[in-house]
């Protein structure tokens with residue numbers, strides 16, 4: 001953020017405000033961590049913040065401090081629309097285009113209050129009064145740490161805010177492994193641990209929290225994996241019937257796509273998950289090295305994200321989507 005942006009934020013926050021904070025639809029650890037971290041920071045500074053998530057957040061994030069205060073737009077449209085309309089200021093975190101909020105987009109388009117965007121995805125839209133957007137950061141939570149520091153409020157970061165920030169840094173960096181993990185990332189985490197953030201309990205809450213069903217579903221997903229060594233590619237399909245068989249709940253498929261990359265010689269991994277409710281195939285892409293899955297998702301599957309981690313969707317059937325993907329593999333070089 002430049003000096004002008006910092007001054008603009010300072011003047012927006014100069015007096016107590018009603019503030020809506022919004023993550024993307026299907027919030028992950030970084031979206032939840034950044035929105036809740038900002039929520040606690042704004043509370044501490046005498047504002048009236050409300051986090052409004054477009055849809056339900058996954059169970060494995062329900063332990064996060066403040067998650068019980070989150071309003072779910074798709075479950076309570078009337079109330080959430082009223083909060084959005086009454087807000088003096090709106091923060092959008094961990095996304096940069098209104099369509100990432102699903103149906104909530106229609107409401108966001110009608111609002112006249114100023115927006116602030118904090119995000120690390122490519123190609124931000126132009127809706128915000130202040131846009132803090134930078135793809136160099138590994139997580140929005142790391143950006144939030146800097147954002148609070150730029151405002152001269154670093155001492156406001158306590159264990160509650162730190163817990164939220166740590167969660168997003170941890171999840172979006174693949175436990176500090178992805179290429180955007182820097183010395184600064186580790187220095188921030190070191191500060192958070194010194195503050196009392198529990199770097200043993202949090203990973204355990206996030207990653208040692210599976211149900212037996214989830215592991216069985218993972219087993220099926222791994223059995224379903226198809227590999228094409230000549231394209232350095234591995235992909236997984238999960239049909240709605242398979243999800244039902246293992247009593248799938250939201251969050252159960254989180255991280256499964258990464259298993260493809262753990263195979264020697266594989267640099268491109270994908271997972272195709274059938275969602276009969278929404279009548280789409282939800283897709284996640286991951287890569288190692290130069291292959292740009294963000295571009296691939298934008299070009300072929302109505303999606304986006306980052307160079308090494310992106311997502312998209314398909315309106316075709318699972319089998320047709322798989323055929324389309326197989327055909328594309330012959331045209332790209334990985």
Ligand code: 5GP
Nearest residue numbers: 284285302303304305306309310311312313
């Ligand atoms: P995931 O595969 O974990 O859902 O998402 C990986 C990355 O891609 C995240 O940064 C996420 O925000 C982004 N992403 C996932 N799905 C979509 C999508 O449908 N559209 C866009 N633009 N980005 C997506």
Ligand code: MN
Nearest residue numbers: 030094140172
């Ligand atoms: Mn993120």
